[in-house]
Amino acid sequence: MRLVPVVAAFIALSTCQFAHAQSRDIDLNVAIFAYLPDASAAIEKLEEAFEQKYSSIDLDLELWNPYDDAFEDDGLSQIVDFDIVEIDTCRIDELMGGAFGGLDKIPAEIQRAPSAYVGPAKAIMATNIKGYVYPHWVCGNFVQTRASNTAVVNANTFKEFLAAVDPAAGRPVLAAMWGSTGLGEYYADAYLDVHGPDKTRLHLMAINDGKTGLDADAKNAVLALTQELTPENQGNLSHYYSHSYFLPRQFATMTTATMIGYSERLYYTERELQLTPNNYPPILKPEDVVVKQLAFGTKSQGTPSWVDGFVIPKGRLAKKHAAIVAFLQFVQGNDAYLAFAEPAQYFAPSYLLPATSDAYGKDSEIVKKQPMLPKFHAALSDTFPVANSKVWQGMRTAGSKLKDTINP
Numbered sequence: 001m002r003l004v005p006v007v008a009a010f011i012a013l014s015t016c017q018f019a020h021a022q023s024r025d026i027d028l029n030v031a032i033f034a035y036l037p038d039a040s041a042a043i044e045k046l047e048e049a050f051e052q053k054y055s056s057i058d059l060d061l062e063l064w065n066p067y068d069d070a071f072e073d074d075g076l077s078q079i080v081d082f083d084i085v086e087i088d089t090c091r092i093d094e095l096m097g098g099a100f101g102g103l104d105k106i107p108a109e110i111q112r113a114p115s116a117y118v119g120p121a122k123a124i125m126a127t128n129i130k131g132y133v134y135p136h137w138v139c140g141n142f143v144q145t146r147a148s149n150t151a152v153v154n155a156n157t158f159k160e161f162l163a164a165v166d167p168a169a170g171r172p173v174l175a176a177m178w179g180s181t182g183l184g185e186y187y188a189d190a191y192l193d194v195h196g197p198d199k200t201r202l203h204l205m206a207i208n209d210g211k212t213g214l215d216a217d218a219k220n221a222v223l224a225l226t227q228e229l230t231p232e233n234q235g236n237l238s239h240y241y242s243h244s245y246f247l248p249r250q251f252a253t254m255t256t257a258t259m260i261g262y263s264e265r266l267y268y269t270e271r272e273l274q275l276t277p278n279n280y281p282p283i284l285k286p287e288d289v290v291v292k293q294l295a296f297g298t299k300s301q302g303t304p305s306w307v308d309g310f311v312i313p314k315g316r317l318a319k320k321h322a323a324i325v326a327f328l329q330f331v332q333g334n335d336a337y338l339a340f341a342e343p344a345q346y347f348a349p350s351y352l353l354p355a356t357s358d359a360y361g362k363d364s365e366i367v368k369k370q371p372m373l374p375k376f377h378a379a380l381s382d383t384f385p386v387a388n389s390k391v392w393q394g395m396r397t398a399g400s401k402l403k404d405t406i407n408p
Contacts (some may be wrong), residue, residue: 026057028323031079033086033137033308034063037267037350038343045339050330057323066091066308069100076100083316084324089124089133089307089385090392096132104317105131107325119380120305121355124387133309134328135355140305141175141185142379143294144251144266145258152258153290157298158193158221165228165258173228174247175260184399186225188304188384190296191218197302197383204394207401214401221296222402230257248272260294263351263376270348281348282371291375302383304395307355332356334366341369353380 032043043061050059066087068075079085079100087095095103114125121135145152149171151164165171176182192200194217206212226234230250248268251259259265266284273283293300310328317324330336337354349370359366360377367373386392 026320026323027060028057028084028320028327029060029062029082030310030327031064031066031082031085032061033088034065036340036352037264038347039063041343041347042340042350045343046331046336049335049339050327053330054323054326057326059327079313082313083320084310084312084327086136086308086310087133089129089309089387091389092129092133092309092311092387094389095311096129100313102314103132104312104314106134106312106328107317107321110134110325110329116357117355118353118357118360118377119382120385121307121309123382123385124307127387129387133307133311134332135307135309136331137308138305138353138355138380139262139264139308140303140380141189141260141294142263142303142376143258143260143290143292145290146255147288147290149256149258149290156295158224158294158296161294162224162228167228167230170254171256171258172230172233172254173225173260174233174251174254174257175225175229176247177222177226177229177233180396180399180403182399183222183402184395184397185304186222187214187218187398187402188395189294190221191215192304192384193296193299193301194218194221200384201388201391204398205388205390206394207397208390208394214398214405218296219402219405223405225296226406245271263353263373266351266372267348274348280346282369284372286371286375289372289375291372291379293379293381300381302381304384304386305381307385307387309355334359334364337366338369341366351376353377 032039036042040063043063047059047061051057064078065075066085069077076091077100111130114122117125117135119138120140121138124133125135143152147153152161155161155164165173177186188200188204191203195203203212203215233247245268247259247261248265249272251257252269252272270281270283273279274281293303310331312324337359340350340352342349351370351373353376354360354366360374361367362374386395
């Protein structure tokens, strides 16, 4: 049967693409941290950019959950199916100790000095963790408020902050304090500001081991903060932990509110503002919003922070050394970070925080897409990266105990 020219051209193109795909003689399977704005669009862009640079490697990126253990939840027991896996380093000690098969070390030729990283990534890369993880993102809770909210902007102590916010007067706090992990983060932050980082690590591990209860000062600080939430937020402290866009959407329209949360909450704020005709992100400007840490005491001593990074399951490096090195070097480059900064054209920037200091250059395209990124960078702290599973579990246990206090 004779083919019309358009169909023939399509088949010729498809055959060419198929031949190109067939020429890739290395398969590289990588699990990517799933909890990112527009993650599916971002990893498609990342795959395309990588394969354009490395024509011999067929890269397969999959989104996954690095917290649960179970196979059915795409958890850590599935780590053996990948060549490279992105995890939250709150569990790095387990993997370094041999759990789920253990890890290969990051090749020496691509390890970077701690100074190449920012905040919590810089801190953990000054420890023995450095040999086993390749940092990608950092995150933590920040106070985000309009510059016009001068009382909040100028508040340096927790007492001053509580005086500056008031839900009854239309100046509420928007904070995701609904689940055990969320409440646990705030508890750890409060204990950190009152007692300092060294005591906080020991305290959370003691909570995990059942050797101590909640600290009165930290508990009371968290309970005081819950009283400053919106009525809808207060009513859902015990169970409403879905819809991460719920509070950022309120922040978009309630200019007298103060939002506490991860930097990427601004993605959902921008998406809400984007609904206004003829508004294209980035809509919020650096002069519009102030970003800082919340002091639960007389001053902030940092905030619990998280590092997402890549690890290599045991035995994979010997099989695919060159491909693994190529991907890790590529993923920390600005071209790769740009795929996440703008997952889709005309959509809001993700406002994820790259782990590398290179990404924050003032002339960087990443910063141009996300003009408030330097503000988050300036507010980062290296005092309390969560890089120990007992600290993480202790935080979650503390959150569960707080839930019982709030809703007996």
